[in-house]
Amino acid sequence: MKIQLIRHATHLITYKGLKLLLDPMLSPKGTLPPVPNAPNQHLNNPLSSLPVSLEELVGIDAIIVTHSHRDHFDNHAISILPKYIPLFCQPADEQLIKDKGFEHVIAIDGEFVWQGIELIRTEGRHGHGQLAEAMGSVSGFILRTKDEPILYIIGDSVWYSDIQQYFKLFSPDAAIVFAGEAQFLDGLPITMGIADIENIRQTSPYTKLIISHMESWNHCLLKREEVRDYISQNKLENKISVPENGEIIEIR
Numbered sequence: 001m002k003i004q005l006i007r008h009a010t011h012l013i014t015y016k017g018l019k020l021l022l023d024p025m026l027s028p029k030g031t032l033p034p035v036p037n038a039p040n041q042h043l044n045n046p047l048s049s050l051p052v053s054l055e056e057l058v059g060i061d062a063i064i065v066t067h068s069h070r071d072h073f074d075n076h077a078i079s080i081l082p083k084y085i086p087l088f089c090q091p092a093d094e095q096l097i098k099d100k101g102f103e104h105v106i107a108i109d110g111e112f113v114w115q116g117i118e119l120i121r122t123e124g125r126h127g128h129g130q131l132a133e134a135m136g137s138v139s140g141f142i143l144r145t146k147d148e149p150i151l152y153i154i155g156d157s158v159w160y161s162d163i164q165q166y167f168k169l170f171s172p173d174a175a176i177v178f179a180g181e182a183q184f185l186d187g188l189p190i191t192m193g194i195a196d197i198e199n200i201r202q203t204s205p206y207t208k209l210i211i212s213h214m215e216s217w218n219h220c221l222l223k224r225e226e227v228r229d230y231i232s233q234n235k236l237e238n239k240i241s242v243p244e245n246g247e248i249i250e251i252r
Contacts, residue, residue, distance in 0.1 A: 001149050001174070001251045005243040006057070007048055008216035009072050009156075009178055016117055016145050018061040022153060022176075024077035025070070026054065032070070037184045038219035045071070048216045051246030054080060062114070063087040066155035067126075067138040068096055071217050088112070088119055092137040108141070117145045122166050124157030127190035132158075135190060142170050149173035149251050152207075156182075158189065159196040167204040174251045175200065178213035179227065180220030193222050194230050201239065208251055209240045216245075 002014040009023035025046065032045040062085055065073050078100045086104045089097055094107035106112060108121040120142040126135035140155035152172035157163060167175075177200065181193035191213060200209060211227050214220055227242050241249050 001151060002248055003151075003174070003176065003210055003251065004052075004248040005210070005212050005245060006052060007046065007050060007245045008220075009066070009213050011176060011212065012057065012060070013064075013143075013151070015143055015151070016115065016148055018115060018117070019059070020062045020064055020143075021057060021060045021081075022064045023066055023072040024057065024063065024081060025072060025074045026050065026057065026080065027074050027076040031076075032074070034218040035184075037186075039183075039185065039221060040218040043218045045218055046216045047218065048245055051244075058082065061085060064119075064141060064153070065089045065093060065097065066124075066140060066153065067136070068093045069156070072156070073097075086114060088114075088141070090121060090137060090139040117143055119143060120170075122152075122155070123162050124155045125160050125162070126156045127158060128188045131184075131187050131190065140166075142166070142172065144170075151176070151251075154178060154192075156191050156213075158192060159199045164199070164203050167200065167207065171204065172207050174208040174210065175204075176210050176212060179211050179222055180213040180215075180217070181222035182213075182217070182220045184219065191220070194227060197227070197230070197240070201236070205239070210249055211240060211242045214242075 004012040011022040013020045029049040030044040091107040111120040122140040124138040126138045144150040150172045152175040179192045181189040182191040183189040
């Protein structure tokens with residue numbers, strides 16, 4: 001299995017020889033307005049450029065969309081991605097994505113098998129209390145098949161009991177953690193930070209963690225260097241990776 005961080009939540013996952021594009025946000029740097037009621041209002045999104053050509057991201061076998069917020073599925077991606085390939089999503093987004101012209105939308109409620117790969121949808125909580133409810137439905141996905149590591153894509157979520165149970169139930173070999181500690185001017189973070197990463201590590205110490213969703217959107221405040229400091233202080237270099245945009249991590 002190979003996981004290439006493209007930018008933010010966008011990853012190119014090579015799994016069982018197939019290329020899956022996760023949460024495509026493909027707009028050019030600085031072409032989208034900042035998130036309202038959030039820090040860094042002077043910064044237009046995305047904050048970073050794509051590290052690969054769009055041609056490399058169009059030649060894929062399937063698309064996975066954890067939820068339809070624009071930093072995970074933007075209009076630029078919608079306009080250029082092939083409409084005929086499978087697109088896996090949560091039921092809450094099925095009609096919206098079909099309305100965008102995608103012809104092979106597969107909304108997964110529980111699990112679905114495609115090309116010998118089992119995709120299991122998991123729940124998430126995009127914040128705390130009433131804010132989490134206002135943020136709407138979000139999902140993660142577990143990928144598993146024979147002769148490949150089990151991968152848990154957590155999605156936009158904070159740490160809570162359901163996430164803990166997924167780690168205990170599936171014992172993933174690797175997990176993509178959408179961190180960044182995204183937040184608004186009021187309230188608690190709506191995505192994971194260092195404390196959440198530590199909770200994952202304590203629950204599932206043998207899972208390789210890939211930390212992303214940082215330094216590309218104006219309301220994501222946690223920096224890569226802060227996570228790397230945590231890794232260094234706890235001697236976790238073999239357990240946790242913080243890739244740069246474009247970097248590929250191979251997990252056997």
